[in-house]
Amino acid sequence: MAKGIPKNYVGLAKTCMDNDKAKRPSAVELCEKLSNLMYNEITCENSEIESSPVLEVGDLTDDNLTDDNASS
Known part of the structure; x- marks a missing residue:
């Protein structure tokens, strides 16, 4: 079988x-x-999305931006 x-x-x-x-x-x-198998993959992906940290609007201030992640 192929890797991955x-x-x-x-x-x-x-x-x-x-x-x-x-x-x-x-x-x-x-x-x-x-x-x-496909259902389990989808529900697993959805649970990872739901459990990921949410960026709050208040986090988007000039003080919190650095040159590395600031968009131009």
């Missing part, structure tokens, strides 16, 4: 390629598993 692929996807791909056909997921099971 999430472990959950690698595991699912390996399951799909199992030598024993009985251990491979059906198309319906595969769709459900992929949907769950």
Whole structure:
């Protein structure tokens, strides 16, 4: 497998390629598993966004700006 692929996807791909056909997921099971993986990624991203610090308008004063982050 290529580097950078999430472990959950690698595991699912390996399951799909199992030598024993009985251990491979059906198309319906595969769709459900992929949907769950994508849903978990989206909800995880949303929780990271919700928990990130919020910049308040009061923080945007000339005193708080430096040459590194001031826009011209």
